[in-house]
Amino acid sequence: MEMNRPVTSETNHGNLKRWGQYALLLVLTVIVLGPFLLGLWTSVMPTAEISKGALWSTHISLDNYITAITTTPILRYLLNSLVISTVTMLFQVLLCSMSAYAFVFLKFRYRKQLFMVFLITMMLPFEAEVIPNFSTVRNMGLLNHYAAMIIPFLTAAFGTFMLRQTFMQMPVELKEAADIEGLSHWQFYSQLAVPYAKISLMTLAAYSFLSSWNQYLWPMLTTFSDNFRPVQDGLRQLQGQESFNNWGMIQASAAIVVIPTLIILFIGQHYFKAGLNEGAVK
Amino acid sequence: MTITLKQLAKKYDESSQPVLKDVSVQINDGEFFVIVGPSGCGKSTLLRMIAGLTSITAGQLTINGQLANDMPPKDRALSMVFQSYALFPFMTVAENVGFGLKSRKLPAAEIENRVKDALAMVNLTEFRLRKPKALSGGQRQRVALARAIASDAKICLMDEPLSNLDAQLRAKMRIELKQLQRNLGLTVIYVTHDQVEAMTMADRVLVLNDRKVQQVDTPVNLYQHPQNAFVAQFFGTPQINLLSADVLGNELVVDSTLHLKLNGNLNVDNKVLVGIRPSDIQIEIGPKNANARVTTVSYLGDQSVISAVLNDTQTIRILADSTISVVVDDLIKITAIEGFDVFDAHSKEFITRQKGDLQHARITSQAY
Numbered sequence: 088m089e090m091n092r093p094v095t096s097e098t099n100h101g102n103l104k105r106w107g108q109y110a111l112l113l114v115l116t117v118i119v120l121g122p123f124l125l126g127l128w129t130s131v132m133p134t135a136e137i138s139k140g141a142l143w144s145t146h147i148s149l150d151n152y153i154t155a156i157t158t159t160p161i162l163r164y165l166l167n168s169l170v171i172s173t174v175t176m177l178f179q180v181l182l183c184s185m186s187a188y189a190f191v192f193l194k195f196r197y198r199k200q201l202f203m204v205f206l207i208t209m210m211l212p213f214e215a216e217v218i219p220n221f222s223t224v225r226n227m228g229l230l231n232h233y234a235a236m237i238i239p240f241l242t243a244a245f246g247t248f249m250l251r252q253t254f255m256q257m258p259v260e261l262k263e264a265a266d267i268e269g270l271s272h273w274q275f276y277s278q279l280a281v282p283y284a285k286i287s288l289m290t291l292a293a294y295s296f297l298s299s300w301n302q303y304l305w306p307m308l309t310t311f312s313d314n315f316r317p318v319q320d321g322l323r324q325l326q327g328q329e330s331f332n333n334w335g336m337i338q339a340s341a342a343i344v345v346i347p348t349l350i351i352l353f354i355g356q357h358y359f360k361a362g363l364n365e366g367a368v369k
Numbered sequence: 370m371t372i373t374l375k376q377l378a379k380k381y382d383e384s385s386q387p388v389l390k391d392v393s394v395q396i397n398d399g400e401f402f403v404i405v406g407p408s409g410c411g412k413s414t415l416l417r418m419i420a421g422l423t424s425i426t427a428g429q430l431t432i433n434g435q436l437a438n439d440m441p442p443k444d445r446a447l448s449m450v451f452q453s454y455a456l457f458p459f460m461t462v463a464e465n466v467g468f469g470l471k472s473r474k475l476p477a478a479e480i481e482n483r484v485k486d487a488l489a490m491v492n493l494t495e496f497r498l499r500k501p502k503a504l505s506g507g508q509r510q511r512v513a514l515a516r517a518i519a520s521d522a523k524i525c526l527m528d529e530p531l532s533n534l535d536a537q538l539r540a541k542m543r544i545e546l547k548q549l550q551r552n553l554g555l556t557v558i559y560v561t562h563d564q565v566e567a568m569t570m571a572d573r574v575l576v577l578n579d580r581k582v583q584q585v586d587t588p589v590n591l592y593q594h595p596q597n598a599f600v601a602q603f604f605g606t607p608q609i610n611l612l613s614a615d616v617l618g619n620e621l622v623v624d625s626t627l628h629l630k631l632n633g634n635l636n637v638d639n640k641v642l643v644g645i646r647p648s649d650i651q652i653e654i655g656p657k658n659a660n661a662r663v664t665t666v667s668y669l670g671d672q673s674v675i676s677a678v679l680n681d682t683q684t685i686r687i688l689a690d691s692t693i694s695v696v697v698d699d700l701i702k703i704t705a706i707e708g709f710d711v712f713d714a715h716s717k718e719f720i721t722r723q724k725g726d727l728q729h730a731r732i733t734s735q736a737y
Contacts, residue, residue, distance in 0.1 A: 268443065269442070278472065282460075354675065
């Protein structure tokens with residue numbers, strides 16, 4: 088650093104630079120949050136005024152939310168999504184961690200080759216699997232049922248891949264110490280490996296919940312009734328049902344749908360921070 | 370709890386050379402047994418073979434009279450302290466110490482007691498609820514020890530447990546470890562690359578080098594009666610001098626100005642290695658009849674290590690009283706050698722040990 092510079096000009100220069108950075112960040116924040124806030128704002132405005140293209144209204148109320156909850160099956164959609172996403176999440180965490188454990192801690196023939204097959208399934212886009220999956224589900228008679236939306240997603244190669252990386256980072260000595268103490272595989276998995284990989288498991292849980300929650304194409308193909316339809320397809324349904332779109336109400340429904348996502352992100356962020364701290368202290 | 374190794378060998382599939390061969394030794398009950406050798410000599414592999422973490426290619430391992438070659442680690446009734454301590458970051462100190470007991474389904478009260486006793490023994494009682502990351506290196510090391518103690522196994526394997534500590538703490542832990550072993554009557558098999566650690570702690574030492582056992586003996590015997598040049602060189606600081614010399618009748622000719630007299634004839638043709646401890650050499654300072662020139666002087670406190678070159682450019686280390694005033698480029702005369710070992714120049718095997726004295730170092734007068 089240039090130590091011979093006058094102190095004042097150095098700090099002024101620093102201040103100016105920092106203000107510039109903050110200004111840029113502020114602009115970017117507005118750009119990113121703008122549509123979101125606009126949506127939230129319109130959800131409390133009367134539909135009549137939204138239709139006129141007004142951006143400002145004095146008739147602010149929660150009427151749209153009440154209408155959404157009382158006149159549409161939005162709560163049913165929420166329940167459907169909650170069931171589907173929660174079950175998917177639980178099974179993905181359980182099955183992915185178990186398969187990842189096998190790939191790291193069990194020695195068996197063709198372990199590497201089998202893992203390659205796992206990776207290959209990850210490289211296949213879901214859209215390419217839609218048609219065979221659809222015919223399978225139809226043949227099993229599971230169309231228009233929770234099972235159709237849960238069973239194909241019970242496990243994910245991505246989850247196995249991610250947890251395998253985490254387990255591989257566990258020092259070998261931990262497994263050896265457990266071997267000497269006589270822990271069985273199940274004991275090592277449940278008492279040591281899972282707590283060790285807690286952060287990754289939480290991340291996978293949040294990720295699988297959100298990706299299940301945000302599914303659109305697959306549920307659209309496999310569900311035909313409100314009893315099983317998840318939120319994302321439900322929202323589309325609200326829009327199409329009438330020729331006149333009650334935009335205020337649709338916005339309110341969208342806001343309701345986003346809430347669980349925000350909760351998950353909030354919890355996830357908490358764990359993410361904890362994970363960073365844990366890693367920092369050796 | 371005796372452990373017997375009979376011609377143990379290890380060979381990995383990938384390599385044609387075995388990493389260990391023909392290791393035979395009996396480790397007695399309550400013994401502090403150290404396996405020492407330079408890095409890469411296979412000492413950790415040997416320990417892991419005893420633990421059951423590495424498979425045995427050939428030979429027999431018996432624990433308490435029972436063949437244990439294929440016994441799973443948990444049935445060998447031993448505990449192990451790892452170099453990296455192998456502590457679980459998400460468990461408290463007490464949980465770390467008790468984790469093996471819990472998985473063995475011991476009653477909670479018993480676990481509680483054992484953990485308490487083990488932590489008291491290593492002076493960590495007040496830290497029982499801390500996580501490992503909130504402990505210093507020495508404390509973590511003691512947690513790993515406490516875990517071994519709590520397991521109640523009578524055999525404890527240690528893989529360089531002190532190598533991550535600073536020098537002072539290491540010296541302190543050496544004493545603590547030795548006391549603990551004696552108080553608990555443990556059979557300890559301890560792996561280290563540090564000869565000082567081996568010498569200070571061991572009842573007996575197994576010296577490994579070049580995939581083979583070099584010598585199994587007490588520290589005193591290793592120092593005084595090394596069976597080959599490697600062992601002689603490995604123990605003792607400063608290192609022993611190994612000078613190449615010619616056999617001429619009943620004299621060893623190191624160079625034109627340094628001859629050592631032998632008692633009786635050696636059954637070797639000409640070349641040998643002479644091992645002389647730096648502390649066994651006496652010198653006089655001054656150019657008169659000098660036969661070496663000082664190159665470095667390292668001050669150690671009450672003693673100094675002097676390195677000097679002989680006439681024929683071989684270097685010799687001398688341990689002298691630090692009151693002696695000598696500087697670089699001084700000429701010195703080696704006046705006496707109290708004793709020396711003779712090793713075969715090719716096989717490096719021990720041939721004979723000779724008592725020497727002033728008369729035996731014949732110095733031909735020659736201006737340096």
